[in-house]
Amino acid sequence: MESFEHMRRELSYLHGMMDSADSNRLEYKVLTRLIGILDDHIDEVEHMKMRQTELEEYVEAVDEDLNDVEVLLYDENEEDFLEMECPECHQPVIIDEMMLAGEESVHIECPQCGEVLLVTDEDEGEFLRESESEEPYRSDESVPPA
Template identity: 30%
Template sequence: MSLKEKVAYIKGFIKGGGVSEKNFEEVIELIVDALEEIAHEIDELEKTQIDLEEYVESIDEDLASLEKEVFGEGEEAEVEEEFEEVECPSCGEMFFVPAQDYYSGEEIRCPVCGKVVISEEGEEEGGEQTSRDKGRN
């Protein structure tokens, strides 16, 4: 019988016939049995809790070790990539391009309409020199 079932049985036993001198000992025995099971369940939960805490601690140590390998000692991993804002002359959509791609000299297309915004020759659509090349000539 589960703990809930035992408690329900005790509750029903008491409500059904009430506690009298005849059944007083039996009621006490049922309550003590339920309390023993509660104590046992709590012990099991405590053991499980300790195991889980150790497991989480182990995972935390593994994660810290991996962070040190990937990011180095004491460095926080905040890699900020720089972006350039570009406006598509065809559809007018504003979008951001990683600065590395923007200055690479490669063709850049609008993510909305798919038209070439900046050609490989460094010209914006319409033949104008791009801002990426204005300072370089």
């Protein structure tokens, strides 16, 4: 802001010098017009500088807000999630442990293949297909369903 004030003082000085000059001369008219153009240019540059400062402050505020959102989304404690493998497509499925809180079993759909899976407290990181959990154990099978 000081540079704008300095330029305004210099223009005022030139304008004062022009007041004592002969106003009928061509040089007077040219210099008066140039002083007017410079004064307009200083006003415009000063306005742009103020807008730039406002925008910088706004971008800083948005950046801080974005940082807060990133912290909420990405910096959560990873212990709050279970990662299990889908028995159908063998892709990892991440489950929020809060979904299991107070429930004996929860039905989860695999986001990759759409298989409905059953998660129980005792599964310890393994899924059961929903159909497997409802099928009774048959004696002709060598291993009971997990």
